[in-house]
Amino acid sequence: MRADIIMLPGDGIGPEIVAEARKVLERTAVRFGHEFHFQELLIGGCSIDAYGEPLTEETIERCCRADAVLMGAIGGRVGQSLWYELPPERRPEAGLLRLRKSLRLFCNLRPAKLYSELRNACPLRTEIAERGFDVMMVRELTGGIYFGTHSTEELDGELVATDTLCYRESEIRRIARKAFEIAEKREGRLCSVDKANVLASSRLWRRLLTEEAARYPSVRLSHALVDSTSMQLVRDPAQFDVIVTENMFGDILSDEMAEITGSLGMLPSASLREDSFGLYEPSGGSAPDIAGQNVANPLAAILSAAMLLRYSLNLTTEAECIEEAVEEALRRGFRTRDIAERDSAGGQRVLSTSEMGDRIAEQI
Template sequence: MEKTIAIIRGDGIGPEIMAQALAVLDVVANKFGHTFRYEEAPMGGNAIDAFGVPLPESSLKTCLASDSALLSAIGGPKWDTIDPAIRPEKGLLALRAGMGLYANLRPSKLIPQLKEASPLRADIVERGIDFMVVRELIGGAYFGEHKTYQRNGEEAASDVMAYSQHEIERIVRVGFDTAMKRSKRLCSVDKANVLDSSKLWRKIVNRIAEEYPEVEVRHMYVDNCSMQIVRDPSQFDVIVTENLFGDILSDEASQITGSIGMIPSSALGEGTRGLYEPIHGSAPDIAGQDLANPIGMILAAAMMLRYSLGMPAEADAIETAVNKTLESGLRTGDIMEPGKTKVGCAAMGQAIAAAV
């Protein structure tokens, strides 16, 4: 098979970890007889420096013309003080909207070799951590009206969290469909005791639940969910929620697995084309020092193969190679533990590629 992949190398450690992911993909292509064509799509701080905007129109066109897109990480202190309208994060929001990517799937799964790295008590970890957060991605407060104004002689601000029926329906169906492929348990997270948008959310979840009689459904307020994730993560299979809540909960869910550097995520829309990335930031403090953990980026590439490119065996090969490499005792600095061998970003990537 021949597939075109848009490559967003990003900022900070982004180019380093992307290089390792592409090296692994090249090995996969050679092993399984595929051809992967990489098309560069600058975005983020580097695009601001080169083009004056965080997402050039040409980059969006490249992503739309590709079979899928692979993103490392964007942003950094260099661009923190520029006009908010053109900060790196605006490029990411525009890319999601431009590609119609409304569903973010972020797994929280403990890799057995790293169970000692989890901040949770051993007895909690032993119960198991393996669930998926399905987050709505292009609605809610992040995409609502933002306004700063004067009120009663002082500065005030407001952000509108708005959702329409169809926006809720489509992400809720992704949640149910995901649950059907797993253990058929869905937890819908809202704040229906306070927010009208959450009351509509809950109403729609209950209606769609009638179409999925095999799925066990429960509702949970977001504050309770944040507590339950650290109290007993084994109770969750699929969590579906709106944009702001999902942003916070998915970061919490990733950290209980031991390292934010290990977790991939996907952003999907109506078709198979998606945007795949690790969940961590650009870590400018360690950029260019061969200290970054490339595993989240490599697993994002595996996720892309599975969900967008229709290559489950190839995805399995990468995931198995990651497990074998960790089993051999290799560790980057963020997941280092006594008795293991510390390696840099390039060496970890090379080891995983060799294991494939």
């Protein structure tokens, strides 16, 4: 296969972890006889520095012509970066939101799996960690409060800020069907998360999910409130198989899921549109406090590359090969510092970002 892949390393640790994902993809291409062509472009703060805006039209156009996009991270330290003195529509995060909207990426997949080798890094109770878990978050990505209208005005002598949350029926049905299809291929359990006791948008969400369930008799649908779900995820995450929810709730809950796996550095993600095109990125942030130190965990970026192979290029065997390489590296005791036990006397070896990438590539 020949494939064109756009790389958007971004800011902070983004360039470091994307470099390791590319290293693994290049090794995979050699191993399986594929031809991957890579092109690096700018997004986020580095694009602001170079072009005065977080995402250029040219970058969008080039992404549209590619087979897939692999991204790193965007943004810097809020309060210490000149980027955040700009108007909201010109800040780093605005570039990512615009890219998702321009590429029509409505479905975000965030798998949270607790590897048996990392159970000691899991902050949950020992008996919960011993059980393990494998949860898929399906997050609606182009609607909701992030894409509503935003305003700040003075009213009765004080400032008032307003953000609107809006969902169309078609947007909800589209993400619901994707979630049901994913649940069909897993354990057949789908939990829809909302705030139907308060929000009109959530009441519509719950109604439409219930209607769509009739089309998928093999999937057992349940409903839960977002506050209850956040509690249950730390109480017993294994009770969930697939979770589907709206944009902001999914943003928050998926970060919680990342933490209970032991590290944000272990959580990949895929943002898909209705065809095979997707944007892939680790779920963690730009981590400006460790940027440039070669200590960041590249595994989420590498696992995101595996998702790219699976969902955009339909290379399932190659994707599994990368995932197995990650598991083998963990079994051999290779760790970056975020997932290393304090007492590494048990045969663990703490590696740099680039060293971990080397170990994964060697396993391909």
